[in-house]
Amino acid sequence: MLAALDGLGSLEGKRVLLKPNLLSASLGPLPCTEASFILAAAHFFVASKAMVCIGDSPAFGSARSLLARLGILQELLYLGVTVSDFRRTREVELPAGIRARIACRALDCDLLVNMPRVKAHAQTRVTLAVKNCFGCLTGLQKPLWHMLHGGRQGSFARLLVELPQILPPVLTLVDGIRAMHCTGPMKGRPYPLKLVAAGWNPVAVDMALLNVLGIDYADSPLHLTARELKQPGSNFKEITFPLAHSQELAVDDFRVPGHLAPIRFRIFSFFSSSIKRTLLSLADRE
Numbered sequence: 001m002l003a004a005l006d007g008l009g010s011l012e013g014k015r016v017l018l019k020p021n022l023l024s025a026s027l028g029p030l031p032c033t034e035a036s037f038i039l040a041a042a043h044f045f046v047a048s049k050a051m052v053c054i055g056d057s058p059a060f061g062s063a064r065s066l067l068a069r070l071g072i073l074q075e076l077l078y079l080g081v082t083v084s085d086f087r088r089t090r091e092v093e094l095p096a097g098i099r100a101r102i103a104c105r106a107l108d109c110d111l112l113v114n115m116p117r118v119k120a121h122a123q124t125r126v127t128l129a130v131k132n133c134f135g136c137l138t139g140l141q142k143p144l145w146h147m148l149h150g151g152r153q154g155s156f157a158r159l160l161v162e163l164p165q166i167l168p169p170v171l172t173l174v175d176g177i178r179a180m181h182c183t184g185p186m187k188g189r190p191y192p193l194k195l196v197a198a199g200w201n202p203v204a205v206d207m208a209l210l211n212v213l214g215i216d217y218a219d220s221p222l223h224l225t226a227r228e229l230k231q232p233g234s235n236f237k238e239i240t241f242p243l244a245h246s247q248e249l250a251v252d253d254f255r256v257p258g259h260l261a262p263i264r265f266r267i268f269s270f271f272s273s274s275i276k277r278t279l280l281s282l283a284d285r286e
Contacts, residue, residue: 001243002198005171005198005200005242007200008171011045012048012049012050013049013050013051014050014051014111015053015110015111016051016052016113017053017106017111018038018042018045018052018054018081018115019054019055019056019106019112019113019114020032020037020038020054020056020115020116021056021116021119021127021132022056022067022135023058023185024058024059025061025066025069029069030117030190031117031119031184031185032070032117033116034178038054038067038072038076039072041115042054042076042079042081052080052081053083053105053109054067054081055083055084055086055103055105055106056085056086056135057086057103057135057138057139057142062085063084063085084103086103088103088104089102089138090104090107093166094159094163094166095166096155096158096159100137100141100159102137102166102167103136103137107167107168108168109168110168111169112167112169112171113172114133114171114202115132115172115173115175116131116174116175117176117179118174118175118193119184119185119188120180120181120184120188120254120255121256121257122184122261123260123261124221124222124260125215125219125257125260126220127184127185128174128206129172129174130160130163130203130206130222131160131222133163133164133202134160137163146263147264149263150263156263157222157224158225160222161203161222161225161229161231164202169200170202171198172197172199172201172202172205173196174195174197174198174209175196176194176197176209177195177196178192178194179192179193181254182255182256191255193254195212197209203223203226203231203233206222207233207234207235208236208246209246211236211247212246212249212251213251214254217234
């Protein structure tokens with residue numbers, strides 16, 4: 001699949017960051033990117049003589065603890081892959097003028113490999129390539145963004161669409177082997193989508209996946225915002241498919257929430273979640 005993409009070039013000596021979705025493994029592995037998919041990517045980039053790091057800022061716990069629960073930490077370490085919990089950050093400004101603290105690992109790599117799992121989402125209907133870049137924000141910033149920018153007049157969707165623009169080159173590798181549908185990003189049901197996808201433009205990748213899943217772009221708040229901002233890749237006619245066309249892979253029984261929950265967290269949920277994140281982070285450090 002990667003061979004069908006132009007622009008990868010030589011990876012020897014390049015700093016490559018693998019950014020899977022390491023949300024939580026408390027309910028099993030489905031909320032996270034598939035372990036075998038992460039390992040396959042790690043093997044590929046290590047074999048390409050890149051300096052490979054895998055990182056994320058999980059909702060609860062650490063990247064290292066979640067990779068251990070997924071059963072792949074030791075093999076990653078054996079391969080020479082380093083693991084980052086995105087503790088070091090640097091402040092940058094998004095095009096909308098909002099400042100955010102982004103993981104230094106994400107800003108300083110030569111190639112960011114964005115590895116989302118296809119999932120339904122209670123607040124954004126689906127979480128795909130663009131939404132997975134949200135994990136480059138660290139720690140309590142994510143729930144804080146929900147609070148500050150998630151109100152009725154908030155700009156949460158716009159900020160998420162703009163995030164990839166301030167990152168290094170982003171190569172998206174989509175884990176659609178076993179998707180999550182009905183709801184998400186934690187408590188959905190498994191769906192055998194049986195596909196993987198790749199692309200250089202997260203917005204275009206999402207547009208193609210919406211076509212596969214039978215979801216109108218207007219029903220995806222993130223993609224609707226991308227269209228309004230005239231982001232490259234937000235128009236289906238702009239997308240090229242060097243391998244299988246999205247319509248060849250289309251399904252008609254992937255279920256997503258009909259009614260979306262508010263982006264902005266309730267104040268009690270915000271504080272209780274923040275306390276839990278902090279305690280689990282301290283426990284992981286010990």
